[in-house]
Amino acid sequence: MDFMDSIRGMSFFDMHVHMTSRTTDDYQAMADAGVVALIEPAFWLGQPRTGVDSFRDYFASLVGWERFRASQFGIRHYCTIGLNSKEANQEELAEQVMEILPLFIYKEGVVGVGEIGFDDQTAAEEKYYRAQLELAKEAGLPVQIHTPHRDKKQGTSRSMDIALEHGLAPGMVIVDHNNEETVREVLDRGFWAGFTIYPFTKMGNERMVEIVKQYGPERIMINSAADWGISDPLAVPKTAALMKQRGISDEAIRLVTFQNAVTAFAQSGQLSLDELTQPMGIDQSQRYNGSSVLRGGQAPRVDKESTIIK
Secondary structure, three states, rough: HHHHHHHHOOEEEEOEEEEEEEHHHHHHHHHHHHHHEEEEEEEOOOOOOOHHHHHHHHHHHOOOHHHHHHHHHOOOOEEEEEEEEEEEHOHHHHHHHHHHHHHHHOOOOEEEEEEEEOOOOOOOHHHHHHHHHHHHHHHOEEEEEEOOOHHHHHHHHHHHHHHHOOOOHHHHHEEEEEOOHHHHHHHHHOEEEEEOOOOOOOHHHHHHHHHHHHHOOEEEEEEEEOOOOOOOOOOOHHHHHHHHOOOOHHHHHHHHHHHHHHHHHHHHHOOOHHOOOOOOEEEEEEEEEEOOOOOOOOOEEOOOOOOOOO
16 A cells, blocks of 8 residues: 555644755645655755855745745745854854854744754864854744764763753654764653654664654654755654555654644744645745746646645
């Protein structure tokens, strides 16, 4: 049976996906699979940015063009804005980025400060992580933490320790990229636990099913973190299908693939369950700064009733 058959009628919220790196085909496939909303955290482009204006343009695209592009496929697009941990090590540039962050974190559709935290766990990374925790506190926004791929357990513990030092409530902090080694501590300390489902490596969906069976669905959420690398923008609905196949209840699936993300990021005041459960009209005749997602004389789809492109 195709995985789509088992999830038909379900809605999903991918709370970490880098759509700047994805194509319109990905948006269409996600919409077809029931993804109704997503969060795009600011992240590393694969090579260092060389000036603050490249950050400025990138942040502007997350609250502008990318938000529009998602809407053309019936998907609500939100983002988190921050200086990523890898680029925090360019201190001269990092100082300039910190100056412009307040220009973006209050904009419509920004649901948190992120993704921030540690990569190599350097002193510079800690310095700018702490500074951005203070920004989040001042703005009353949730924080989306990137946990390091190396020494993950130590980096995850340290990230939570520092967040608590700065007076953030654990319920305002989403600790992402967890695995079996970190999940218990994150949940025991009252933080939200995000899990990234990658094909072939890291946290696969088979392992994710076992984690939900062991720990239950409370304060757990899953995402694809799909970007310019080998990744799958359909990881959330595919994992939901596997959970259903393995006997996990529909309510537990709804919590980890939709509701928990809504609850965590609604604390920003920028999204609500009522909003996400309303059909989103598709109108591809619209343009953003004169640009359209259509090419070559394609007829625009205008469908005010459906969130799914057939």
